[in-house]
Amino acid sequence: MKSSNVLKVSFKEQMLQAREEAIIRTVNLLLAEKGFEAMTVDEVAASVGIAKASLYKHFPSKEDLAAAAMVSVMRRAQDFIATLPGDAAPVDNLRAVVRWTMWVKLAGEMPSLPSQNSKLRAALVGNRDYMDGLLEVSDVLGAWIEAAQADGSISAQIPAIAILYTVYARACDPVLEFLKMGGQHSNEQIMDLVMRTCFDGLNARPL
Amino acid sequence: MKSSNVLKVSFKEQMLQAREEAIIRTVNLLLAEKGFEAMTVDEVAASVGIAKASLYKHFPSKEDLAAAAMVSVMRRAQDFIATLPGDAAPVDNLRAVVRWTMWVKLAGEMPSLPSQNSKLRAALVGNRDYMDGLLEVSDVLGAWIEAAQADGSISAQIPAIAILYTVYARACDPVLEFLKMGGQHSNEQIMDLVMRTCFDGLNARPL
DNA sequence: GTCTATAATCAGATAGAC
């Protein structure tokens, strides 16, 4: 009886967790495709294949849905960062993160949230998992940036915070979508182009 | 009688045009501040000081309001471009346009529209003034880009279209707002920073 | 927890008098 109960509960919990992951995957894709405001809760429920009321048992509001998606990508970012070699040149790790960010965006898996929505901001700031992840990622990137500035590979004339923002901004760079829409370049080519404009700038390199 | 009527009509028309300009100014500011979805028509009407129904006599839909605002900034862009010296180095004119774009954004006068909204896209594409302005600006910028690539001041390894998109993208660069929110830099410093990352890139310059 | 059905609200758009 005892062990049976334990197993039953565990199984149920696994089911629940799997469903929540399915929800988050769907939200992630919809947020990347249409953005927060255009994504409706009905759509999410229909896409997952459950009733809307059931969705609200898992996540108390639309904002929490979006926050969960952000936590998910933040975890993916942390996982990716964890795979990077600790003894590599800091600028190489930075470049790898920028490239990874663009890859996620081009894959249609980067949620795009309005930066002005106050309810959404509140949900994000109030989400411990998200804030912890954001702070940890920022810490790691910040350390790499300062190290790269110290070793002379990244410009020391730009404040580290501006460089950090510039890295993050690749997650919502419209140049990526525009080039993709143009259909003239592969995702790899697009990433190479934006990597170049980002790190080398638009100016011609001196000979 | 005749001349009186003529004057009256002309006066009325001036009033109407002035009101439309007031509407567009308001829409412009609201679009810059909160974006298209968060801006409500009630808000616009209240801010202008007229009834919502009156607003709809001037513009048949919310999308047309946004389109009118875009036409307005496009005209401002054309006016600015017209002031640039035709005999200057192409790259200098490009830099001036990028700087002007960031200045408008930092002044809170750059409307931010969702690139995914299809109804909005339809309204923009269907607006002759907007499309004509966009095409003309793109023509001028495109010519400068190719000339700058030819004279060796702008990288010829990046397709001109990618450079054009990168220029346009400064109109919605979140790095600007983030740095502004930080409160550590003046608008001039922010523009200088982003100009540097945009044209020189993040890499340190070779000595 | 999941469902159907429904509430509650909000926002874009319009009717009709003046």
Place this chain on the structure above:
DNA sequence: GTCTATCTGATTATAGAC
């Protein structure tokens, strides 16, 4: 053209049965 009052539809969220 401008107004007040209203319609209409969409959307977030919840009640209550199972």
